[in-house]
Amino acid sequence: MTPFSLGEWLLADMHQATANAPHNALHRYRSVYAGIRKAILSRRLTPGIRLPSSRSLAQELSVSRNTVVAAFDQLLAEGYVTAVTGSGTFVAAIRRNDKVRSAVVRAGRGPILSARGRRILTAPGGATHEIQPFVPGMDDFSVFPSKIWQRLQNKYWRDSPAELLDYAAAGGYMPLRRTIANYLSISRSVRVTTEQVLITAGTQQSLQLCAQLLANAGDLAWVEDPGYWAARKVFEACDLNLRPIVVDAEGIHPEVADLTTEPRLIYVTPSHHYPTSAVMSLPRRQALLDLAAAKGAWILEDDYDSEFRYSGRPLSSLQGLDNHDCVIYLGTFSKILYPGIKLGYMVVPIDLAEPFKRTLYDTQRPGQVMLQAALADFIEQGHFATHVRKVRQVYGERRESLVKVLRAVLGPHAQLSKEESGMHLVIELPDQASDIGIAAEAAKQGLVVRALSSYYLGNQRRSGLVVGYAYVPTQRIKHFGTLLGHIVKSALRR
Ligand SMILES: Cc1ncc(COP(=O)(O)O)c(C=O)c1O
Incomplete structure (x- = not known):
């Protein structure tokens, strides 16, 4: 040709x-x-x-x-x-x-x-979500217990009780809210009662409710830089102004100039920063809580993939340390079950529970009660815990083999993010390397990795590649990892 x-x-x-x-x-x-x-x-x-x-x-x-x-x-x-x-x-x-x-x-x-x-x-946004090896954020549905899932759904569909076919009122299906409250207090040290839990159509909707109910048009939202583009989009859609705040190895790190501003919302991913993988240190957590309390700001804690921690002790949530009731905790089933389920949850301070439930009902007319009922059974009958253990093991193995093969091919040419959690890792590149160019090279070989520089709003951009390993079958990791490693290595030599 x-x-x-x-x-x-x-x-x-x-x-x-x-x-x-x-x-x-x-x-x-x-x-x-x-x-x-x-x-x-x-x-x-x-x-x-x-x-x-x-x-x-x-x-x-x-x-x-x-x-x-x-x-x-x-x-x-x-x-x-x-x-x-x-x-x-x-x-x-x-x-x-x-x-x-x-x-x-x-x-x-x-x-x-x-x-x-x-x-x-x-505004910079998500690229088309190609389902290809190394696409970040995609979980492996082949690990999902679909037969059990189907059986639980069928049980409710057989009877189709009217209340499960109606809109979801009062913050969602009560047994699901109760079981989530239990799960969060045990496994994430969240301080929560059932009344504080709302079921939403995922993190995006939770963020939208926070922005609509807690901020006025023109208010300032601090967002992590680099950070999750979809959260920024929601804030922009609610007419908020964004201020990118630097993230380092200990998490969000406001500089002196940032401290002179008055954020209304502060969006963070403390358990596993998206996308660099940094875990927010305890001193930073305390400083952020104090700062939010002093400024009258709300912290939106997005705990999107906390189930995936492969070594060390599970981390407690930021919300669990909050003595000022200024943290809103957000979780999702997109990562641990599958993205299209579009079910998430939020934990709000008790005095906000009623306004949030009313607004959710009046502005969104939420539904999917049948799905919520099946999910409640899935959790209560222990299938969720079994699934978490299974994916933790599978993704942990995938991470380990990917790290091994990338280290073998790349040697000292590139560093890998160290945190052993989540569904992706970052290949950190020298600043002069074009991560966009390397991602484009990889795309030609059918590998979808994302350029770290594209997750920034500010001008201080680090170069790197965000590599999702959850979706690649374990037996193919070595093959695709070697391919990726060689693409990176030859680009760095040029
Ligand atoms: C940082 C972060 N938060 C949340 C989500 C999940 O969002 P949702 O529940 O709207 O699917 C994702 C998905 O990619 C994410 O990367």
Whole structure:
């Protein structure tokens, strides 16, 4: 197959455009921009491909370099490409469909979406969730006891009692709320009664309720940097301003300038920072609780994958240390069961329980009571605990073999995140290495790893690769790990 030449394609495209409408010639930079955009949308240029330099493209098209730079800038602003200092301009991995994109910026018609809508759509977000080896965040459903799950659901469907087919009132199905309260107080040292637990459609919905009920439009939310993009999106959708706060090996670390600001919400992942894996140290936990109390801020503790700890003692929650009632604890079944279950829970201080339940019911009309009933049985009958033990063992083995093979291939070239928990690890790269470029190389070989730099909001970005191991079958880890290791090693040698 002849390799795709962007220069030739653009020349042909610009020639055609002038032939079709000789009096309507677009400004030069617009036609370069439109041609590249067309090449990206038609997938002649696929995500991760590096564009030619502005200088060489300008020469090929016989236009000035400024013309090409202006076209690149426009593509960058609209999210079609990403620029990596020192490495070049790459076709972005974020693929929104063309309809959404044209609604954001419809040429000549002005924006159609609200300012909020445009902000949500243009902020960095999740790439398409390809289910491929090493995709972060995907669990392995083949380990899930689906027969038991099916049997428990069938039991309720056979009788279909009306109350289980109705909306979920009062914060969710009572027996599930009770069993979660039990589980959290024993295994996570959460201080909780059943009344404080609400069942939600996952962490996203829990965060949305917090933002809607506890913050006003324009209020400030501190978010970890790097951090979970989906949490930021919820805050943006609720008209909050974001302040990225540095995360180091001990967790979130506000600097002097941060301390002069007044956050209303502070979003953290203390048990296992997403995505660097740092565990928040005890002194940091205490400092954060004191700071939140002093500033009248709410801490949103996202404990998304605390079940996966492969060595050492289980960590207690931040909420369990809170003497000021300023922590809201969020959990999810997405990681331990499967993402599409969309069931999560939150623990709120007792005086917030009623306002949260009412708002959840009035604004969301939650449902899935039948599913909640089956899940309550699943936990009460001990299947959940058995499943947790099983996945802990399986994912722990996968982690261990991946670490072994990456260390063998990479040697001293790259460090691996040390924390033995979660479903992913981070290959830490030298700062000058282009993690976006390496992730694109890996994608060509069918491996989906995410560039650590893409999880940042601020300008201080570390380079690395976020590698999910939970979804890769144990017997394939060595094969895919070796492949990944060699991709990284040869990129670092260049
Ligand atoms: C940091 C973090 N929190 C929470 C979740 C789960 O969110 P949900 O319960 O909305 O599926 C994820 C999923 O990827 C995550 O990475």
